[in-house]
Amino acid sequence: MIQHYTARLAALAIAFLVSYSLAAHTGSVRGIVLDGKTGKPLDGANIYLLPDQSSSVSNTFGQFLLRNVSPGPYTVSVGHIGYETATQSVVVEDGISVDISITLIASDIRLNEVTINSVKAQPFSSISDVDLKLRPLNTSQDFMRLIPGLFTAQHQGGGKAEQMFLRGFDIDHGTDINVSVDDMPVNMVSHAHGQGYADLHFLIPELVKRIDFGKGPYQLDKGNFATAGFAAFKTFDELDNSFVKLEGGMYGYCRTVAGINLLNSSHGDGKTSAYLAGEYSYNRGYFDAPQNFNRLNLTGKFTTLLSAGKQLSITLSAFRSGWEASGQIPERAVREGIIGRFGELDREGGNTSRYNMNVQYLQSINEHSLFKSNVYVCYYDFDLSSNFTFFLKDPLNGDQIRQREKRLLAGYNARYVNDYHLGPFKTTTEAGLGFRLDNTRNSELSHTLNSDIVLERLAFGDISEANFYGYAGQTLYLLPQLVFNAGLRMDYFVNAYNNKLPSEAMRSSYTTRGLSPKAGLYYNFSNSARLYINYGTGFHSNDTRVVVAQQGKDVLPMAHSFDLGTVVKPHPRLLLSAALWMLDLQQEFVYVGDEAIVEPSGRTRRLGMDISLRYEFLKYLFLDADINYAHARARDEAEGSNYIPLAARLTSIGGLTYRKGAWGASLRYRHLGNRPANEDNSVVAKGYTVFDAALNYSLRSFEFGLQAQNVFNTAWNEAQFDTQSRLRDEVMPVSEIHFTPGTPFFVKLTAMYKF
Structure with a gap:
């Protein structure tokens, strides 16, 4: 032997x-x-x-x-x-x-330009570029919906970060998806409203150049919150043209945005560019009571080549928005005629702002090695008033709560990639490190009256959280078409909380750490097919107040995931992909931001299938469709009582897109199936299918557009929760679906001038 x-x-x-x-x-x-x-x-x-x-x-x-x-x-x-x-x-x-x-x-875009390149590693796919260019996109919410299988729900007048659903997760406002813009994090740790809160409204849609996305915890450089997946936005370094754009629509909607090239690298020294962009939007909303949502964005970006292969970019941005909202209403209030479908029972609202500075440095050391880094500083504030249960807890004053915080966020990322040969084998080494520091002041949850009278403070304190991390990975091309990669990431957290409630005043600090191994193997059949398998461990951190309550134990739940999939191009104009996946999430303890309590959450298992199709019907006509199925269950609960509330089972998006010369048109659909609203599926959140359409025309320096949302005026519910509440005159509380109605038929016109 x-x-x-x-x-x-x-x-x-x-x-x-x-x-x-x-x-x-x-x-x-x-x-x-x-x-x-x-x-x-x-x-x-x-x-x-x-x-x-x-x-x-x-x-x-x-x-x-x-x-x-x-x-x-x-x-x-x-x-x-x-x-x-x-x-x-x-x-x-x-x-x-x-x-x-x-x-x-x-x-013009052609699917025959799409190739399956063995050098492009999983989980990235070239179809992300196709989708970005073929679909009409207008807001940051639309961008998130671009990710196949990801659905969003807005339930407070357009002002809050959207609730998201992906791969059997109710992600809430970002707990299980890592979101970044130019390598600057969007997710907020230990946020007043919810862990991982990811508000993308500071991003001006016209400045987005590309979106990289992936599902599952397989990307080494994506750490916290990258359990269900990640979305990484890249903005333009330079505008092709200066522009002014106007939009107007039904229900008092108006928006104006402008981008001005201050320096253009096509002129002068050819190395420097700079632009300034601004956006203002207002929306009364389709509700009976005005939502008065308004948003102001300013962004400036300066980019210069310091020398051959060395690039420096500096981005400054400021964002502020305010809104009122009708909130979530109980079905019985509409059924009994107390209010209409678009009515309200209690006035909600809020305001938020974010100010960013992001400095990026990129260096091509040579043709096969690259170094990039960025340092960022952000100031953020948030103030939100809500009432989900009306008079359940306080029959006299009502149950209104206020959540607010002020935050300073800073961090650094560095990444090095080197392609080289080890004997006859091509190989790639990737390594990175970084840190992130969050400090909040007066993070608050209070029981209030009329948004400004504090009846009782339920939580009040200062949070300090630091995350230090490093990772290394190796990709080995065993054959020109057979590729193996493996890597390991380590994250170290320091959590501190200064509790300012008089009855609980104390300072506490704990540390936690986690290791995330990842590996993958894929084989390319020429340039027309790929078979792959991925394994990865990821995590989402828990709120600092959970870490303190648990004394640093069982507070970094790990997610273990597998993907087995294929990407096939059987015809030059047809691209197909499919994946079977499974994800197990460990037991954890969760901080409920609306109640200031810590609750246990048991082990869960999610498994499913993703299918995507892209087909170029005719020379200028494209068809796309994505179908996603997920089976999500709690592993430690009895059969029949082990459903995961609001976990989407069947979702699908798709449509037809036409582009020829100056004309462009699309007809698209979104389908979200029925979902369990509670653990035994006795209450169901009803699904919906909604169609949207768009028509665009370009004429030299002008572009005109017509967009229609919910073409068939479907009555659908955007956000739904099984909530126990009591109305003012009710003797006993009632548990049932509370919902925010989705957009009815809506039309808007757009006009852009480029110069």
């Missing part, structure tokens, strides 16, 4: 040495990919060396490198979504690097 294994190891060593010897007699192809219109580098382009089938992807500076190429003639093929494929002939010689420059010409 020993001799057998010794012989096998010797044979493997000889094969390695022979391969290494052969690799020494090779050359390389080094190049840059440029945009034909602007002359700027293009990142994310797919590069193939034919007929060798070696591949690469251009980096942020448009650079790529193909190494260990045997001498001989080749064709370099370069493709990118929204550009015509370009080719160039090269002759590789022994020990020589061939330098080339390839320019891509913009064109």
